[in-house]
Amino acid sequence: MKEYNPHEIEPRWQKVWAETGAHKATEDTSKPKRYVLEMFPYPSGDIHMGHVRNYTIGDVTARYYAMRGYDVLHPMGWDAFGLPAENAAIKHNSHPAKWTYANIETQKASFKRMGFSYDWDRTVVACDPEYYRWGQWIFLQMYKRGLVERRNSPVNWCPNCKTVLANEQVTEGECWRCHGAVEKRDLTQWYYKITDYAQELLDDLDQLKGWPDPVKQMQANWIGRSEGAEVDFELIPAEGKDDGQTITVFTTRPDTLFGCSFFLLAPESPLVHDLVCGTEYEAEVMALVEGAAKVSAVERAQGDREKHGAFTGRYVINPVNGEKVPVWVADYIVADYGTGAVMAVPCGDQRDFEFARKYDLPIIPIILGEDDPLYPELNGVQERKVTTVDWEKSYEAEGVLVQSGKYTGMVGGKHSPAVDAIIGDLEAQGKGKKSVQFRLRDWLISRQRYWGNPIPAIHCEHCGIVPVPEDQLPVTLPENLDLGAGETLAECKEFYETTCPVCGRPAKRETDTMDTFTCSSWYYLRYTDPHNTELPFSREAADRWMPVDNYIGGIEHAILHLLYSRFFTKALRDLGLLSVDEPFTNLLCQGMVKDENGDTMSKSKGNVVPPSSVIEPYGADTMRLAILFIAPPEKDFDWDPKAVEGANRFIKRAWRIVWQLVQSGDANVAFDKSVLGETAMKLYRERHRTIAKCTEDFDRGQFNTAISAVMELVNAASAYLNATEGADRDKALCYGVAKDIV
Ligand code: ANZ
Ligand code: ZN
DSSP states (O other): OOOOOHHHHHHHHHHHHHHHTTTSOOOOTTSOEEEEEEOOOOOSSSOOHHHHHHHHHHHHHHHHHHHTTOEEEOOOOBOOOSHHHHHHHHHHTSOHHHHHHHHHHHHHHHHHHTTOOOOGGGOOBTTSHHHHHHHHHHHHHHHHTTOEEEEEEEEEEETTTTEEEOGGGEETTEETTTOOBOEEEEEEEEEEOGGGGHHHHHHGGGGOTBSOHHHHHHHHHHHOEEEEEEEEEEEOOOTTOOOOOEEEEEESOGGGGGGOOEEEEOTTOTHHHHHHTTSTTHHHHHHHHHHHHTSOHHHHHOTTSOOOEEEEEEEEEOTTTOOEEEEEEETTSOTTSTTSEEEEOTTTOHHHHHHHHHHTOOOOOOEEOTTSTTHHHHTTOOSOOOOOOOOSSOOOSOEEEOSOGGGTTSEESTTOHHHHHHHHHHHHHTSEEEEEEESOOOEEOEESOSSSEEOOEEEETTTEEEEOOGGGOOOOOOSOOOGGGTOOGGGOHHHHEEEOTTTOSEEEEOOOEEOHHHHTTTHHHHTTSTTOSSSSSOHHHHHHHOSEEEEEEEGGGTTHHHHHHHHHHHHHHHTTSOOOSOSEEEEEEEOOEEOTTSOBOOTTTTOOOOTHHHHHHHOHHHHHHHHHHSSOTTSOEEOOHHHHHHHHHHHHHHHHHHHHHHHHOOTTSOOOGGGOOHHHHHHHHHHHHHHHHHHHHHHTTOHHHHHHHHHHHHHHHHHHHHHTTTSOOOHHHHHHHHHHHO
16 A cells, blocks of 8 residues: 555646646547636736635536536636736836736746646636737727717726726725725726616526525615606795706605705715805805815715705705705705705604704604604594604604695505505696615726726827727737836827727827726636637537536625626627627635634735645645635634644544555445445445535535545445455445545
8 A cells, every 4th residue: 555645646647637638628529518616806916815716616516517527617727917017026126017927927836736627728817918819809899889988077096006096996095905095086087887787787697596695785876776757846046046957856754844954065976166156155054065065975875874955945845745945055965966965854764864863953743653652642644743743763654644644644665555545646736756776786897096997998189089999909008117216107208109990090098097997897708718809709609608507705895896797798798799698607605714813814914824834744636625625715713723734634533544445445346235235235235325415515505514524435345344354345335435435
């Protein structure tokens, strides 16, 4: 018997796999296909435990389907554009490509050392012009289809990263990358019109039976569909002027119209200045507007923040009762949701309630629970009797309407009969209509940084914005920029000076690059046809392999990458490039690997366990087994060095027993169940239980329990060997069990 020596076994087999192309997708259409994919890494250094876990899960999944006779596509590549490379290059006065490709080589070597079964011929590297030219091409197709827009609006600006960010990249007012505070700026930027797909992105979540519910919930919340109504309020003209006009609000609670005691505009509303210009209210209102500009809208809209407001001196008319309602500007109203104007109902909305309390505005009770002390007095009362209350908080639940004219006595609340009744009447009077709003905003894709995919557009003084003609793609990044000295694309004449493709006059190239999330939104499609020089991928290849059957990656991408990819898939489908509606059928979000004390591993904390610390002494198989065995894949776990020792002990034991089985076994003896004695029968049954259990567990992605089953089989084999010491062993059984364990 040979000693277990991973440093001999692993390289030997890895070489055989490479030489025989064991992991290449064969494009053999007589077999069922299986597309197994792990989210491609950002090449920020060598791989860490999170990668090891992610990619081990993918690897065993791919191998499982290959063993079951599928034609498996299992590729790997790099999400290679982005700020860390650029910042490193600035710091070391070198080029981001150098840093990026060096890290790719390091990671690739580690992946190979881990024995991952990738089809290396299909590698996609996002910063390679052969890849990013197709990202530009897709941009041009989206442009033609009206899915690209360039517009001026308030955007998130990270002063630290010196670039704008998409809404999805700002969490609680912080930049997703550097966690610095994000500011608002008015800038002209490029957008992908993901909102055109808001409804479909929401509806199709129902199709995604293989996705974890929390991820679907997060996407649904992010898309944020609200049903309600738009209601028109007439602005009363200022004295001696005829500046009356209609201001429309969006409300989910038209049933509360009788409780509207003030009216609110967002500080960014273009109306605000006109309303107060030259009046005694101007100074205070404009001071509020300036104060609000310093805080992101996201933060301002957060419920627990103190609210600020100022009265404009103007009034609107409530369409249901003709009442005069004062118009205020409030900093918790966001400009780009609904209409940016709100009918405030402090009795039914907690934010309005707090505002009313602070500024001493009436809280008119119009909806009550039956156990409310006011209920006996107001039940059935149509005219206003009580003008304000001193409640502790608003009443946001369903209840009975009171002091609400003809709607009094009806059940009010979200989606209540009263809502339908009031919308119906408003519609009949031409004062309102049903309306659906989405929280989802268009995807801001332009970035003011060098290391990204150049937006293929040209600005011409005569022709306006001109897309770069397809035959001039790719627009490549210039290589001689002095990043160390702070030079940007916008300062690089050699890059931006060009001629207009329409009129031939001197023109300027767009110097913004695309958000790196545009690269990761379709890389899984490029893998299906990575060497295509005519198209990003052929429809045939995409239709052969898509959708990805098993997609594995971190939960941190629940909204960003997964939502953007779903949008790309749908947009590309509508461009006729592929047939599927959704890119990823089954999604597994692996949990985090934390340190022994349950803290996240990070360089700054100095608690990182490098995978090499396991692989070098014990080999890749021990690493893989330990990381799969320690917990179910979607659970977080704390790193435990004992798990590594345990995994290694088990492998050695299994190795010994397999050797003994092989020595007693014979591949050429036909298996015959009828000749098995009682001890052999026990092993035989255990073997079948293991096969059934492993198959079931793999189908559910529960690798730890599958490993337990194999451990039991090893025990059963050991017991059999002990019981038959010196006696005849069933040669076929021994051989078969040895194979199964391996
Ligand atoms: C009156 C009302 C009464 C409201 C009530 C709620 C409760 P969701 O569910 O998120 O769609 N609103 C509308 N536009 C807004 C904006 N731009 N900024 C801040 N708030 C805004 O929320 C819809 C509700 O949020 C709307 O319904 C409106 O307040 C407010 F008892 O109208 B409601
Ligand atoms: Zn930042």
